Amino acid sequence: MGEIIQVLISGILVGGIYALISMGLNLILGVVRIINFAHGEFLMLAMYLSFFLYSVWGLDPYVSALLVVLILFVFGLFIQRIIIQPILNTSATVKIFVTLGLSIALQNFALMLWRADFRSVHTAYQTAVINVGTVAVSIPRLIAFIVAIIVALGMYLFLNKTLVGKAIRAVAMEKRAAALMGINVKRIYLLAFAIGSAIVGLAGALLIPIYYVFPTVGTLFVLISFVVVVLGGMGSMLGAFLGGIIIGLVEAIAGVVIAPGLKEAVYFIIFILVLLFRPSGLFSLGKGSEEVGLK
Amino acid sequence: MLKCESMNLFYGEVQALWDVNLEVKEGEIVALLGANAAGKSTTINAISGLEKLSSGKILFEGTEIQKKDPHEIVEMGIVQVPEGRKLFSYMTIEENLELGAYSKRARANFKQNLETVFELFPILKERRKQLAGSMSGGQQQMCAVARGLMGNPKFLMIDELSLGLAPLVVKQLFEVLTQISKRGITILLVEQNVKQSLAIANSAFVLKNGRLALSGKASEVANDPTLHQAYLGK
Numbered sequence: 206m207g208e209i210i211q212v213l214i215s216g217i218l219v220g221g222i223y224a225l226i227s228m229g230l231n232l233i234l235g236v237v238r239i240i241n242f243a244h245g246e247f248l249m250l251a252m253y254l255s256f257f258l259y260s261v262w263g264l265d266p267y268v269s270a271l272l273v274v275l276i277l278f279v280f281g282l283f284i285q286r287i288i289i290q291p292i293l294n295t296s297a298t299v300k301i302f303v304t305l306g307l308s309i310a311l312q313n314f315a316l317m318l319w320r321a322d323f324r325s326v327h328t329a330y331q332t333a334v335i336n337v338g339t340v341a342v343s344i345p346r347l348i349a350f351i352v353a354i355i356v357a358l359g360m361y362l363f364l365n366k367t368l369v370g371k372a373i374r375a376v377a378m379e380k381r382a383a384a385l386m387g388i389n390v391k392r393i394y395l396l397a398f399a400i401g402s403a404i405v406g407l408a409g410a411l412l413i414p415i416y417y418v419f420p421t422v423g424t425l426f427v428l429i430s431f432v433v434v435v436l437g438g439m440g441s442m443l444g445a446f447l448g449g450i451i452i453g454l455v456e457a458i459a460g461v462v463i464a465p466g467l468k469e470a471v472y473f474i475i476f477i478l479v480l481l482f483r484p485s486g487l488f489s490l491g492k493g494s495e496e497v498g499l500k
Numbered sequence: 501m502l503k504c505e506s507m508n509l510f511y512g513e514v515q516a517l518w519d520v521n522l523e524v525k526e527g528e529i530v531a532l533l534g535a536n537a538a539g540k541s542t543t544i545n546a547i548s549g550l551e552k553l554s555s556g557k558i559l560f561e562g563t564e565i566q567k568k569d570p571h572e573i574v575e576m577g578i579v580q581v582p583e584g585r586k587l588f589s590y591m592t593i594e595e596n597l598e599l600g601a602y603s604k605r606a607r608a609n610f611k612q613n614l615e616t617v618f619e620l621f622p623i624l625k626e627r628r629k630q631l632a633g634s635m636s637g638g639q640q641q642m643c644a645v646a647r648g649l650m651g652n653p654k655f656l657m658i659d660e661l662s663l664g665l666a667p668l669v670v671k672q673l674f675e676v677l678t679q680i681s682k683r684g685i686t687i688l689l690v691e692q693n694v695k696q697s698l699a700i701a702n703s704a705f706v707l708k709n710g711r712l713a714l715s716g717k718a719s720e721v722a723n724d725p726t727l728h729q730a731y732l733g734k
């Protein structure tokens with residue numbers, strides 16, 4: 206019994222990280238309407254950043270998180286302005302090749318600068334746990350999970366209660382009508398892309414105390430977040446959050462019940478089943494998959 | 501107020517507007533008529549900056565606007581109520597109206613405009629917490645017009661006000677147009693409903709296959725045989 210609870214709890218906690226990564230990806234997808242195949246490399250860059258801030262300046266990852274988030278925000282602005290904006294009116298194929306190309310370029314850039322070594326930070330708390338009965342809860346994972354919830358709530362409030370947030374949702378729903386309201390659509394794209402990048406930056410900072418960083422670490426996580434986005438509904442923040450938790454759980458359970466090596470197979474079965482039977486995702490409002498915002 | 505000089509516009513290889521001239525004087529209601537695919541929506545989308553001209557000029561109060569972005573054009577006081585309403589359907593009526601007032605020029609007059617809009621359409625006040633997508637077609641069109649008015653326009657363009665609506669609702673909306681006009685807002689009305697539009701318009705322009713076929717005072721246009729030809733196609 207204790208073992209099962211242990212597995213479920215680790216699954217939910219890891220799901221928090223998946224949720225964060227997926228919320229960033231899904232915001233960009235829902236608003237800018239582009240699948241950023243380099244999203245995983247944004248995560249990788251954030252992890253390296255966090256790693257070097259720790260190993261060079263001795264900054265604790267939780268302390269440097271704010272800086273990492275800020276840098277990723279600016280990086281997102283830059284990528285959107287320089288790379289994404291010029292291709293927005295091109296075909297889907299061009300968009301896929303451009304972001305895929307960016308992904309490969311960033312991976313090789315990392316490989317060249319930092320080689321293929323696995324690196325990790327060693328903090329005093331990295332193996333710290335809270336014991337609840339027979340269940341041990343890892344503190345860094347718990348922190349990641351709590352932060353994911355805070356970010357999800359914060360995004361909900363931002364998208365639903367502020368005028369800028371509503372403008373972001375308006376652009377996601379009816380781009381041309383939004384422009385007719387006086388909303389600067391290009392600026393909203395910049396903002397959405399930057400926020401999406403900042404969120405994945407935060408995920409990187411929270412991940413470095415519990416995981417290794419290496420040049421292709423992003424591919425691992427971005428695959429999961431594609432599954433999450435399809436499961437939760439494209440463009441839906443709530444879907445990305447709950448989808449992340451569900452995939453975390455599924456992964457943990459599959460690891461025990463089936464075999465750890467087969468967990469990817471389980472994701473892709475889910476991926477295909479959702480696409481076959483509910484292509485708009487579990488939490489979309491049905492019509493299309495247009496909604497951005499926790500509703 | 502608005503002057504369009506020999507507008508040409510292409511969608512890819514296909515030319516949609518051919519040397520179209522248009523003039524709207526301050527305080528008027530102007531009807532823009534024509535059969536399906538004549539280029540009416542294209543014309544007002546060009547004025548709104550959603551589509552770009554390949555040549556020609558659009559002057560608003562003497563300023564060239566044909567190269568400006570849509571949001572800059574809204575800031576000048578040109579607002580469009582688009583064809584098919586294009587409401588933010590997962591948002592409430594209130595939120596739609598709030599977004600209608602997104603521009604800087606509109607935000608300053610938010611309260612006053614909201615009062616006006618609720619006066620013109622009391623039903624919207626009653627249902628302001630309801631999702632826009634869940635309302636009837638007539639109410640959605642009211643919401644779309646109201647959202648446009650929240651933009652604090654000097655010049656309001658409405659695309660297919662009456663499309664798909666019951667006659668009674670259409671009558672109500674046309675009455676509101678007259679009231680809006682009395683408040684000093686200049687109106688360009690794109691319509692398939694020729695009779696009703698010419699009845700309230702001062703002047704009219706008729707497009708046919710992307711070219712201006714006829715223009716003049718509403719009463720003259722109403723009796724011109726070219727009008728009927730324009731609707732019968734070639």
Ligand SMILES: Nc1ncnc2c1ncn2[C@@H]1O[C@H](COP(=O)(O)OP(=O)(O)OP(=O)(O)O)[C@@H](O)[C@H]1O
Nearest residue numbers: 511514516534535536537538539540541542543583
């Ligand atoms: N986005 C677009 N891409 C390509 N062609 C377009 C586009 N929009 C309109 N067209 C074409 O331009 C022409 C004019 O269309 P437009 O929508 O301006 O006509 P309209 O007079 O508004 O017609 P309706 O009464 O059907 O709304 C049509 O032949 C249409 O097919």
Ligand SMILES: [Mg+2]
Nearest residue numbers: 540541542583
């Ligand atoms: Mg039209």
